[in-house]
Amino acid sequence: MDIGLPETEQEIEITPLEEPVPTPTPVEEPREEPVPA
Amino acid sequence: MSEFSIEPILGWRLWHVRLHGNEYRLESFTWHHVSWPPRRRFEATCTIHRYTAPAGDHECGIYAFKTRALAEDLLRRYTGIRHCYGRENRELPPVRHGRPIALGSVSLWGRILVREKGFRAQYAYPYELHVIGGDDRIARELRDRYAVDVSRV
Numbered sequence: 001m002d003i004g005l006p007e008t009e010q011e012i013e014i015t016p017l018e019e020p021v022p023t024p025t026p027v028e029e030p031r032e033e034p035v036p037a
Numbered sequence: 038m039s040e041f042s043i044e045p046i047l048g049w050r051l052w053h054v055r056l057h058g059n060e061y062r063l064e065s066f067t068w069h070h071v072s073w074p075p076r077r078r079f080e081a082t083c084t085i086h087r088y089t090a091p092a093g094d095h096e097c098g099i100y101a102f103k104t105r106a107l108a109e110d111l112l113r114r115y116t117g118i119r120h121c122y123g124r125e126n127r128e129l130p131p132v133r134h135g136r137p138i139a140l141g142s143v144s145l146w147g148r149i150l151v152r153e154k155g156f157r158a159q160y161a162y163p164y165e166l167h168v169i170g171g172d173d174r175i176a177r178e179l180r181d182r183y184a185v186d187v188s189r190v
Contacts, residue, residue, distance in 0.1 A: 001050070001067065001100045001111060003155030009093065010151045011039040012046075020045050020144035021078050021162045022184035 045144040047164060048101025048156050049108040051115075054137040054171055054179065061178045063139060063163060066111075067100075075182040078160045091150050091157040098150065098157030101143050107154055108140055112169070129169055129190055137171030139163075139179070140190070 052063040057072055065071035073079045083090035083097035091098025102108045109129060116130040132138050147159030166187045168176045173189065180187040 001102065001155065003100060003102060003157070004152030006096075006152070008153050009157075011093070012042065012149050012151060013039045014042045014045055014146040014149060016045050016146050017043055019078060019160075019162075020146070020164070022076060 039148075045146045046149060046156060046158075047142050048103065048145050048158075049105045050101045050141070050143050051108055051112055052139040052141070052163075052166075054139050054168065054175060060182065061175050063166075063179070063183070066115075066138075073161075073163065073183075076184060078162050081157075081159050091148065091159060093150065096157075098159065099143075099145070099161040100155060100157055101145055101161070102155040105140070105142075112138065112140060132170035134170070137175055138169045139166045139171075139187075140169060141166035141185075 051066040052073065053066060054061055055064045062075070063073040079099060080088070081090040081098045082088060083092065083095065086092040086095060086097055113130055116132060142164040144162050144164050145156055145158035145160070149159065150157045163183055163185050165185055166179060166183070167190045168179065168187060169190045171189065176187045176189050
């Protein structure tokens with residue numbers, strides 16, 4: 001990929017508060033069906 | 038001296054979409070068989086600088102363009118379709134059958150080296166994908182696997 005000339009490079013440091021990586025969706029525990037007495 | 042920020046940069050890039058075993062994965066556009074891990078950051082490595090990539094005096098790191106137009110231009114160069122009857126071709130070119138490509142935005146963070154057209158980054162994860170030359174099943178698989186928005190072009 002041609003991203004330009006190396007001589008123009010500037011360095012930046014990015015430390016996000018939270019990494020932009022999706023976390024797995026928590027699995028909902030199935031609720032027990034109410035059983036008629 | 039480097040600048041500091043807490044907001045990831047969004048760049049644009051291309052990926053090959055290839056089968057790894059029986060699942061479709063994003064693969065580096067320029068390094069064959071380098072697969073992007075789902076639900077985990079992709080980390081730059083280098084045979085010389087190892088985990089200190091991207092290094093200032095080298096070409097290592099995760100590449101991305103600053104704009105979608107630059108990524109689309111690379112796609113046109115890759116497919117050999119750049120102009121249509123002398124005019125700028127604004128449509129995305131068709132890709133080879135069975136060789137889907139993903140065009141998309143990518144979050145970049147960690148140490149980043151910025152040039153006039155793009156970036157070399159330490160860490161990356163896809164942000165949004167547009168699949169070219171793939172069917173609904175491939176788009177759905179990528180959406181589930183990487184947990185990002187995926188559309189078909």
